Amino acid sequence: MKPEECYLLGSVVKPHGLKGFVVAFMDVDDLDDYRKLKTVYLEMPAAPGKLTAYAVEKVQPQTEDRALLKLKGIDRIEEAEPLRNGQLYCPLADLPELDEDQFYFHDVIGYTVIDEKLGELGTVEAFYELPQQDVMGMRYKGQEVLIPVVDELVSHADEETRQLHVTLPEGLLDVYMTPASRERDEPDEVAEP
Structure with a gap:
């Protein structure tokens, strides 16, 4: 084994x-x-x-x-x-058989993440078990985006199409794609005289 x-x-x-x-x-x-x-x-x-x-x-x-x-x-x-x-x-x-709308984390690694409104987003890369809740790591435009694994956000996995269907809250992707505020607020370099 x-x-x-x-x-x-x-x-x-x-x-x-x-x-x-x-x-x-x-x-x-x-x-x-x-x-x-x-x-x-x-x-x-x-x-x-x-x-x-x-x-x-x-x-x-x-x-x-x-x-x-x-x-x-x-x-x-x-x-x-x-x-x-x-x-x-x-x-x-x-492992016991699951209901139709359930999945094991290891089964969906590599699945394409499909959002109800935004369409195809990225690929499932990992799952992390945190003290508060489990989160899924998805690769989106070169960034890892963490999505809480809760029924309200992750609806179901489609084994045939290898897709994981989600409904992300508004602004979640923006948090990961917007540069940190300290980077935006840095002054431009000043030329020395």
């Missing part, structure tokens, strides 16, 4: 107790959906790109984004400690 065939599930925070459990941060919408997780792939910081499969014995949610995780073959704190800061992955094929 290669990282590009997987999605990032979360990461190992630290060992928990003496019997091989780890505390895992889980970047998921509903942790309860992962209680019956059977396998995870672990990528260690010292070996980027190399995934090791582990059978999952138990997922015990603690908070909305943290769980105690017990991996088969990890039975002591000494075996759990080296897993600290490891990234947890699951195969893309295991």
Whole structure:
């Protein structure tokens, strides 16, 4: 299994107790959906790109984004400690099916962004998960424009045409295309006598 065939599930925070459990941060919408997780792939910081499969014995949610995780073959704190800061992955094929108007971020990278009023704008380049909300990075006239990923702005993705349909608020593109005010207000160079 290669990282590009997987999605990032979360990461190992630290060992928990003496019997091989780890505390895992889980970047998921509903942790309860992962209680019956059977396998995870672990990528260690010292070996980027190399995934090791582990059978999952138990997922015990603690908070909305943290769980105690017990991996088969990890039975002591000494075996759990080296897993600290490891990234947890699951195969893309295991992602649940979405409703027709929903999409996974990784599916729309490279799609053309179509605004309801302005027409074709640019290309989806990336998504950023910020504390306040997720934002999409779109390339528009050589600039990266960040668009909040909310239902009011991003309506749907069309897989057949590889288009992402949006309704941008008035002036959003202007914020990115207008030079900063300090650049506009700089005086012209004065010739010395």
